[in-house]
Amino acid sequence: MQSPAELTVDLRQLVITIAHTVDLVGVDDLLHGRRVGMLAAELAKRMGWSDAERVMLYDAGLLHDCGVSSTRVHRRLVDDLEWEGAQEHCDRGFALLKDFPPLAHLAPIILYHHTRWEQFDPAMQVQDTARYANLIYLADRIDVLAAPYQADQTVLEHSSAIRERLAAERGRLFSPELVDAFLALSEEEAFWLALRPDWVQQYQAQIESFADSRTIDWAGIKQCAEIFAAIIDAKSSYTEQHSRGVARLARHLAARLGLDWASCEKIEVAGLLHDIGKLQIPDEIIEGTNPLTEHEFDLMKGHSYGTLQVLWRLQAIQDIARWAAYHHETPDGHGYPFHLRGDDLPLPARIINVADVFQAMAQDRPYRAAMAPEKILSTLQERVAAGSADADVVAALAADLQNCHRIALATGA
Ligand SMILES: [Fe+2]
Ligand SMILES: [Fe+2]
Ligand SMILES: [Fe+2]
Structure with missing residues (x-):
């Protein structure tokens, strides 16, 4: 096996993978971040800013909503032009990126991307952070107003109304120069037509072709994986620390x-x-108290497959992506989504499967309280007897039960 110390991933691919992850929160509209990135880059170009600024603002647009993990919060942010609860996701996004050197420069932009232009004092208004953040704010609000018309391709019909709505915010939500640039640019039909899904993805490919790219080493990959986990676990109070607990426990079991x-x-x-x-x-499905309907269960079954799809760009870590995506596969071949069994189901995936079940049962869920370690172990042993959990992994867990329980629930790093 290739040592992790030798593994690197391309920063550009990593940024797009984070964007893809964050865009999942849109549920059935999966291009919000990528459209905002495109709009931001085009506005920057119109403002006469440099190519480097344009690429940087594309990235800021891709990642601007990394502090949104809840589909409910996402819906509020796209339903209202101004929502009083908006700042929380800006603070979260800032906290997620500020200590990751390759992306830390985007953190202040994300922090202020729902700050009204009139709220910045004059000294702040001349600073890059305020100008960049305000541009992301405008790009984001353009997309929010235009998105409802994507599915039936009626954006052009509504473009005048959107232009008027945003022109009314000149000097209030957005800087006057930015609004002027937007009004000039959006006279062109092309500005609106570019928002169609195919063209948004094509734009991404174009930016990739000239954006400079650095590589991220294993330490960076690990740090970034922690950011992914923080985004995933922030979805619900019930899943707080779940991914991190699964990761620590799986590692502990692997070592044992x-x-x-x-x-x-x-x-x-x-x-x-x-x-x-x-x-x-x-x-509503994650936090529901009733048993899942068949349709809801089908949606749930898609999530581990989604993990694999989102990670496809990171070629160097495809074995890791598969182990992650196989966490609902079981030794008897009755798991999902591939029904793997025998040698096709690698030990690391079996370990993550057990760690996942254990950690989830050790936490409160809406439909039951946290279970005691002994009870979780007996449930897992029943699964071993039925063929749906790996015997060796569960034996390793049984031999160190209290410690495993502590590790699964330990908070913090
Ligand atoms: Fe947004
Ligand atoms: Fe899962
Ligand atoms: Fe899980």
């Missing part, structure tokens, strides 16, 4: 099963990433 350092490192990262696809599940 005698796996080498390289495997333990990768298993921990797979644990951090395993539930990426859950971001697309509406909060």
Whole structure:
């Protein structure tokens, strides 16, 4: 196996993978961040800003909503032009990125991307942070007003009304120069036509072709995986620390099963990433107290497949992506979504499966209280007897039960 120390991923691919992850929260409109990125880059170009600023603002647009994990919050942000609860996701997004050096420069922009232009004092208004953040704010609000007309392709019909609505915010929500640039640019039909899904994805490919790209080493990949986990776990108070608990426990079990350092490192990262696809599940299903309907269960079954799809760009970590995506596969072949069994189901995936079940049962859920470790173990042993959990992994857990329970629930790093 390739040592993690030798693994690198491309920063550009990583940024797009985070964007794809964050966009899942849109549930059935999965291009909000990418449209905002495109609008931001086009506005920056119109303002006469440099190519480097244009690419940077594209990235800021891609990631501007990284502080939104809840589908309910997402809906509020796209339903209202101004929502009094908007600042919280800006604060969250800032906190997520500020300590990750490759993306830390975007954190202040995200922090102020719902700040009204008139709220900045004059000294702040001349600073780049305020100008950039206000541009993201405008790009975001353009998309919010135009998005309802994407599905039936009637954006052009509504473009005048959108222009008037935003012109009314000149000097209030948005800087006068920005609004003027928007009004000039949006006279062109092309501005609105570019928002169609195919063209948004084509735009992404164009930006990728000239954006400079650095590589991220294993330490950076791990740090970024923690950011992914924080985004995933912020979805609901019930899932707080879930991914991080699964990751630590899976690593601990892997070490107890005698796996080498390289495997333990990768298993921990797979644990951090395993539930990426859950971001697309509406909060009401995650937090519901009734048994899932068949349709809801079908939606749930899509989440681990979603994890695999989102991670496809990160070629260097495809083994990790598969282990993450197989976390609902079971040794008897009755898991989902691939029905893997025998040698096709690798040990790291079996470990993450057990760690996932254990951690989830150790936490409160809307429909039951947290279970005691002994009770979780007996449930897992029943699963082993039925063929739906790995015997060796559960034996390793049984041999160190209290410690495993502590690790699964430990908060913080
Ligand atoms: Fe947004
Ligand atoms: Fe899951
Ligand atoms: Fe999970």
